[in-house]
Amino acid sequence: MNGSDFVIDPRVTGFVRLDLAKLFGNRNRAVLEIGSGKGRFLIAGAAEQPGVNFIGIEKSLHYHRLIRDRVTKRGLDNIRLVNHDAFLVLRDMLANASIDEIHVYFPDPWPRKREQKRRIIRAEVLTEIRRVLVPGGSGIYVTDHRQYYEAAAPVIEQFFRSERRIPSADDPPRTNYEAKYREEGREIFEVRFWA
Numbered sequence: 195m196n197g198s199d200f201v202i203d204p205r206v207t208g209f210v211r212l213d214l215a216k217l218f219g220n221r222n223r224a225v226l227e228i229g230s231g232k233g234r235f236l237i238a239g240a241a242e243q244p245g246v247n248f249i250g251i252e253k254s255l256h257y258h259r260l261i262r263d264r265v266t267k268r269g270l271d272n273i274r275l276v277n278h279d280a281f282l283v284l285r286d287m288l289a290n291a292s293i294d295e296i297h298v299y300f301p302d303p304w305p306r307k308r309e310q311k312r313r314i315i316r317a318e319v320l321t322e323i324r325r326v327l328v329p330g331g332s333g334i335y336v337t338d339h340r341q342y343y344e345a346a347a348p349v350i351e352q353f354f355r356s357e358r359r360i361p362s363a364d365d366p367p368r369t370n371y372e373a374k375y376r377e378e379g380r381e382i383f384e385v386r387f388w389a
């Protein structure tokens with residue numbers, strides 16, 4: 195990869211459907227993360243599993259640049275990044291049955307009533323998640339926010355076969371927020387789901 199070739203910028207390309215085989219130069223499994231933050235999950239995953247393709251969607255330009263620099267430094271060629279709103283990327287850029295796993299760690303909880311429509315776990319986003327997952331594909335949603343969890347878990351259950359779980363204290367933290375919240379002793383809630 196040269197420079198930032200691993201960055202897909204819909205402001206330049208338009209919201210075109212991505213051909214993942216072309217984009218990665220292979221037909222390996224694809225793992226998508228929504229809201230990658232500082233990129234811990236993506237970078238650890240891509241380094242440990244070079245035969246898996248990772249796509250990170252991160253809305254914040256600050257975090258996007260941070261991940262981009264970390265990917266460049268590590269020379270990982272199995273990551274692609276998109277700096278945009280995940281709903282639009284899912285809806286307009288990802289093809290049907292193109293993703294094997296979707297991970298959503300500690301999405302912004304938007305606790306105020308009038309802002310809850312912005313939550314990433316909502317019906318219109320789950321419709322797209324269901325469309326892009328391959329048959330038998332899976333997903334994970336993790337949060338420390340009990341009210342968000344209690345609202346989101348039943349919506350996920352409407353779309354997928356799913357299982358609620360409380361991650362064990364022995365499970366290694368997957369992201370920066372998880373590491374921080376574990377240290378603080380916060381409760382963490384998880385839903386795993388299958389297409």
Ligand SMILES: C[S@@+](CC[C@H](N)C(=O)[O-])C[C@H]1O[C@@H](n2cnc3c(N)ncnc32)[C@H](O)[C@@H]1O
Nearest residue numbers: 229230231252253254279280299300369370371
């Ligand atoms: C609370 S942070 C969690 C970061 C990381 N997943 C972790 O667990 O450490 C939520 C992240 O999701 C990103 N985000 C929020 N809404 C988003 C959206 N609609 N599309 C893509 N990213 C989004 C934010 O910019 C932020 O980086």
